[in-house]
Amino acid sequence: MKAVTWQGKRDVRVEQVPDPTIQHDTDAIIEVTASGLCGSDLHLYEVLGPFMTPGDILGHEPMGRVVETGSGVTNLSVGDRVVVPFQIACGSCWMCSRDLQTQCETTQNREHGMGASLFGYSSLYGAVPGGQAELLRVPHADYGPIKIESDLDDEHFVYLSDVMPTAFQALEYAQVGEGDTLLVIGLGPIGDMAARLALHRGVRVIGADLVPERLARTAARGAETYDVTKVDVAEIVREATAGRGADGVIDAVGMEAHGSPVAQAGQTAVGFLPDFLARKAMTTVSVDRLGAFHIAVDAVRRGGTISLSGVYAGTVDPIPMQTLFDKQVTLKMGQANVKRWETQVKPLAEDSSDPLGLADFATHRVPLDQAPEVYKNFQDKADNTVKVLFKP
Known part of the structure; x- marks a missing residue:
């Protein structure tokens, strides 16, 4: 089958690789019909290379049709x-039973x-192996x-794999309701979708980015x-809220944020280290x-x-703890627990009136x-690359 593979920093290639096979009785094989390119994939493309191996198949936003199931899969049919x-x-461990699927104790990677x-x-x-491929186990x-x-x-529906539940969880974690003011920083796919969900709820949304096409799309x-390069966004927000500030803020950017030459230099320096040293640096220094x-x-x-829905990787980055404490700020963060939010986001995808504009959410289909x-x-x-869908 064809698959998108990682071969090195800023080096992805499409290669012929072996078809996946059933390895456990709870496996299924799907023929991929659509698969997204996520902002998190750029972390592999640029920053997290020390944890990759040439030939790794990329992608984590797939959908398709079932072509084979293991004997333990009774909920799906070909x-x-x-x-x-x-x-x-797994759906049955202590964490999954508490709707913390991203902490699943069955698939948890304890060695790291x-x-x-x-x-x-x-x-x-x-x-x-990921879902930017013709087939997926x-x-x-x-x-x-x-x-x-x-x-x-x-x-x-393809956005139910990641974009919609991630944006929905970000909005839930921001703890805003109708009439509240939400600042969304970063208007890539997640920030854009979070803004759409918030507007759908009657929340006032202020969006910040530095890419004109993204700003126009959300507006x-x-x-x-x-545009964060042209105005003091925090001051704009205060002016719009009687001096108080936003009720909630979604940081949908994470480690790829602009504005720190020192950290950018750190990311670059890590790229020149042997992998075993780079892996240590990535998890113990500011990147x-x-x-x-x-x-x-x-x-x-x-x-x-x-x-926080944007992914961060460093462990000793300085943060303004005094300000956070003094302002009595709540921080909520983490990878989205997709199954937790399925019943809330799926009906929005099934709605033929398309309230979130899903039909034209992708900017590129390739x-x-x-x-x-x-x-x-x-x-x-x-x-104008905001959201890419691969159509294998």
Whole structure:
């Protein structure tokens, strides 16, 4: 089969690789019909290379049709249309029973001190082959896959794998309701979707980014948007909220934030180290650029909440603890627990009126062969690349 493979920093290639096979009785094999390119994939492309092996298959936002099941999979049949959550969870352990699927104790990667395994996301998360491929083996298919019985096309549902539940959890964690003010920092796929969900709820949304096309795209949905390179976003938010600040802030950027030359230099330096030293450096030194997080701390009101959905990697990055304490700020964060939010987000995808604009959420729809080009464009924020769907 064809698959998008990691070969080195900023080097992805489409190769012929062996077809996946059933390895456990709770496995299924799906023929992938759509698979997203996620902002988190850029962390592998650029920063987390020390945890990758040449040939690793990328991608964690797939959907498709079941072509084979193990004997323990009784909830799916060949031909079923399914979306596959990006994390792999068993559904029955202590963590899963508490709707913390990203902490699944069955697939947890204890040797690295990390949570549940993820598709296509480095040795830190199990080195499981990903979904930017023609076929995908789905472990724990007796629990994970979300069955789709609607006649609407893939683009209404593929975002259930990651984008919609991640954005929904970010919004839930921000603890805002109708009439409240939410600041969303970073208007890539997750920030854009979080803004759409918040507007759908009647929340006032202020969005911040530095890419004109992303700002315009979110503004067209009804948000107030600002270019972080041209204005003091925190001051704008205070002016719009009687001096208080935002009730909630979503940082949808994470480690890729601009604004810290020192951390950027650190990321670059790590790239020159041998892998065994680079892995140590990545997990013990400052490699994050905290520009977005500092805006969040400045902009949130006293007693407000900051919700982190962007991925951070460093462990000794300085953060303004005095300010966070003095402002009595709540921090909530983590990978989205997809199955926890399934019943809330799936009806929005099934709604034929398309309240979130899912049908045109993707900016690019490409075959797998174009992966090297679209990865580069996404990283460089070129060609209006906001959301890419691969159509194997």
